[in-house]
Amino acid sequence: MAEASLLLCRRLTRRFGGIAALTDLDLEVAAGAIHSIIGPNGAGKTTVFNCITQNLSPTSGEVWFRSERIDGLTPDRVAAAGISRTYQNIRLFRNITAIENLLVGMHLHVHSHWWGAVLGTPHTRREEARAHAEALKLLHFIDLAGRGDLLARNLAYGEQRRLEIGRALATRPKLLLLDEPTAGMNPHETSRMMAFIQRVRAEFDITILLIEHQMRVVMGMSDRVTVLDHGAKIAEGTPAEVQGDPAVIEAYLGVKSAAPAAARDHAASLLGAAASER
Amino acid sequence: MKTLTKAATTGLLFGVGGVYLALVGLLEMMQARPIVFGAVNLGQAVLALLALACGVVAARDAGPAFARAGAGLLGGLVAGALMALLQVIVATVPLQGMFIAASPALRNMLAFGFAPGPGALAMLLGGGIGGLAGAVLAVTLPSLRRAIVAGAAAVVIAGVFQELIQLMMQYEGIIGWIRDFVYTWQGLRPQGAVAIFVIAGGTSLVLSHRSSADHVPSPDERRRRRFISAGVALLVLVLMPLLAGAYIGEVLMLVGLYILMGMGLNLEVGLAGLLDLGFVAFFAVGAYTTALLTSGSSIGLLHLSYWEAMPIAVLISILGGVLFGLPVLGVRGDYLAVATLGLGEIVRIVVLSDFAAPLLGGPQGVLDIPKPSIGSFELGSPVKLFYLTLVCAGVAAFIAWRLENSRLGRAWEALRDDEDVAQALGVNLIRSKLLAYGLGAAFAGLGGSIFATMLGSVYPSSFQLLISINVLALIIVGGMGSLPGVVLGAIALIGLPELLREFGEYRYLFYGAALIVMMRWKPEGLWPSEVRSRELHAAAGEAEPVAAMEPG
Incomplete structure (x- = not known):
């Protein structure tokens, strides 16, 4: 295993009945990178996430993380190994408060037993105080200071997005999987979210694997991009390499490579316009 | 026009409700409970309440005050017309073949003692006046409205539970004088009713005046107040059986057992969201373990004392909970409810079976279970056992409260x-779920253990599915995940029906109605679980580390 790659998927395949959602995907994510997965709807992007976190078990193939094989583990063991994720449609614990969401995220790092909690042992109280302090810090980082006692469901949309990322960070991951963090956001909010993601990487020194639809985001901050279509990888490289790839243009616009040059140019400009904003 | 239609529909609904209550026989039965002796009985009060409520509902969203009054009047008239129609039908058509309750006595009640014709008119008028009064009540000042409601509620409580209250006032001197002023031996005196109304209403007025003048109470103040009210409630619970005698002691004992079970199921359903309809199984495990370990009969295994058996019963219940949880670990939601329902029934049927009879006694059960004793003091009577239950429930509540605020509770x-x-x-799903089943089962097992020694014998027939449903219902009515809710739910669903014993056969009608009303209008329960404030509040207790690590 090369030292630089944090996550390695080999011939990852997932079938639902007769339908192959993912076919023989090889994916290598370098430590410290922001790595994007893009592709048209139904390309199998979220399935990749589910197969990495073992929410779905792969039909075949291997997943290696920090030189350990993690396919076949339960999702809680994967989290303990250092992978955490967010969801395309926000999945917070809606009926508890924001800070309690963070505290649940810290579950792996609060060392106390239930009997300790019942007896109120000094150890448990210390752990709780420490967790509480850390949660407050995190709350501050995700810019929700003062909103921590609100029920998660009562937070604004952008706040919920940040809280979900904060909850994922609370598990102290080495690899953070973000599933469309800017979905449903206007350009201004999107820019803020991009800046926030950059800050997350810098502050927590982690690797980010990103599913994204907005080209501006992908081209603007990815170190590397993997393009999926129909469950298979059709291109990979730097944003600049990917946006010129005929296969990518075809997948996005549904044009044959023999199609008129005008259409291809249009597609390239669509992909490229975002990149120029870098 | 829309307002009128709505008012008429509301009147129809309430009228149908009243007809239903009359035809199932509840109204006539309620007549036997006087509120103010010789003046008002519970049946009449319920009729009045129906008319008032009809007026309140019909007048809601009707716009200006006069429109509201009109809507209330119309609603009440429609409802009254339906009831009047019922009375005339009962008077002219022999309905009793179909509806046993459609008796002359019922007709007489619905006609206020008049002949059918004038009686119908009286009912129509009464409905209209009630509806109008309800509408007026809905538009009066909130503080005044609260005072009237509080006064009326106090009179109803003082009247309906007069036997019990009089029993607690069996003293000479000032208490005796108050008793004689308020009550005759048959019920509330009119002068007593007026006095109670004035005192309760006045207190409410004063309180609402003060709280509106006050600023918003600080968290500290709120906590202190809660502490005081909890203390008062506890004191009342401790003194109640001493003052009110053995019967109330038995009722409270039952309430206490249900509180214990409710606390247990609350961990499973309220916190962990595991809908469990087989909860009675754990109660049975606790009861049977205690029975087998202590029984002096031939089936008894070890003839231990109760105190030795109780912890073992709790441990076995935990084990039972874990075993129970294993097969349903992967089952979710509605399916889980069905699966646990099946598991609970399996436990009961196994206990009943011939296969297990040599060990568990089959349908004959296990007899001769000794009472617990402290030194030479035997906890023989239900009242004494009530105190044991109270202590256990207190400990259970403390444990549940601590768990709720722990890492496991958050999980x-x-x-x-x-x-x-x-x-x-x-x-870790497996661990968390099994702990929920196990710890929930521990509380139920403890309840079962006390139940066994209270009865002195256990039979399979004591562990019906209905117990599971009762416990679940009291949690829902009290408020999912709320500890005070469990207590309130147990008092409302177990204690009250026990006190209104003559309505025993209508108990499940009452349950059903209460559940529907709660789900429709107050789905979070009587005393919803509170949102814990941890960001700003918890700092009080843990100020030091927080302040030290607060990012700058």
């Missing part, structure tokens, strides 16, 4: 909201 709440996400954050 449970996460599980309840989204199992997959909780697991993806590192929560």
Whole structure:
């Protein structure tokens, strides 16, 4: 295993009945990178996430993380190994408060037993105080200071997005999987979210694997991009390499490579316009 | 026009409700409970309440005050017309073949003692006046409205529970004088009713005046107040059986057992979201374990004392809970309810079976279970055992409260909201779920253990599915995940029906109605669980580390 790659998927395949959602995907994510997965709807992007976190078990193939094989583990063991994720449609614990969401995220790092909690042992109280302090810090980082006692469901949309990322960070991951963090956001909010993601990487020194639809985001901050279509990888490289790839243009616009040059140019400009904003 | 239609529909609905209450026989039965002796009985009060409520509902959203009054009047008239129609039908058509309750006595009640014609008119008028009064009540000042409601409620309580209250006032001197002023031996005196109304209403007025003048109470103040009210409630609970005698002691004992079970099921359903309809199984495990370990009969295994058997019963119940949880670990939601329902029934049927009879006694059960004793003092009577239950419930509440605010409690709440996400954050599902079943079972097992020694014998027939349903219902009515809610739910669903014993056969009608009303209008329960404030509030207790680590 090369030292630089944090996550390695080999011939990852997932079938639902007769339908192959993912076919023989090889994916290598370098430590410290922001790595994007893009592709048209139904390309199998979220399935990749589910197969990495073992929410779905792969039909075949291997997943290696920090030189350990993690396919076949339960999702809680994967989290303990250092992978955490967010969801395309926000999945917070809606009926508890924001800070309690963070505290649940810290579950792996609060060392106390239930009997300790019942007896109120000094150890448990210390752990709780420490967790509480850390949660407050995190709350501050995700810019929700003062909103921590609100029920998660009562937070604004952008706040919920940040809280979900904060909850994922609370598990102290080495690899953070973000599933469309800017979905449903206007350009201004999107820019803020991009800046926030950059800050997350810098502050927590982690690797980010990103599913994204907005080209501006992908081209603007990815170190590397993997393009999926129909469950298979059709291109990979730097944003600049990917946006010129005929296969990518075809997948996005549904044009044959023999199609008129005008259409291809249009597609390239669509992909490229975002990149120029870098 | 829309307002009128709505008012008429409301009147129809309430009228049908009244007809239903009359035809199932509840109204006539309620007549036997006087509120103010010789003046008002419970049946009449319920009729009046129906008319008032009809007026309140019909007048809601009707716009200006006069429109509201009109809507209330119309609603009340329609409802009254239906009841009047019923009375005339009962008077002219022999209905009793179909509806036993459609008796002359019922007709007489619905006609206020008049002949059918004038009686119908009286009912129509009464409905209209009631509806109008309801509408007026709805538009009066909130503080005044609250005072009237409080006064009326106090009179109804003082009247309906007069036997019990009089029993507590069996003293000479000032208490005796108050008793004689308020009550005759048959019920509330009119002068007593007026006095109670004035005192309760006045107190409410004064309180609402003061709280509106006051600023918003600080968290500290709120906590102190809660502490005081909890203390008062506890004191009342401790003194009640001493003052009111053995019967109330038995009722409270039952309430206490249900509180214990409710606390247990609350961990499973309220916190962890595991809908369990087989909960009675754990109660049975606790009861049977205690029975087998202590029984002096031939089936008894070890002839231990109660105090030795109780912890073992709790441990075996925990084990039972874990075993019970194993097969349903992967089952979710509605399916879990069905699966646990099946498991609970399996336990009861196994206990009943011939196969297990040599060990568990089959339908004959286990007899001759000794009472617990402290030194030479035997906890023989239900009242004494009530205190044991109270202590156990207190300990259980403390444990549940601590668990709720712990790492495990948070994991449970996460599980309840989204199992997959909780697991993806590192929560071990198997461990958390089994702990929920095990700890929930511990409380039920403790309840079962006390139940066994209280009865002195256990039979399979004591562990019906209905107990599971009762416990679940009291949690829902009290408020999912709320500890005070469990207590309130147990008092409302177990204690009250026990005190209104003559309505025993209508108990489940009452349950059903209460559940529907709660689900429709107050789905969070009587005393919803509170949102814990941890960001700003918890700093009080843990100020030091927080202040030290607060990012600058």
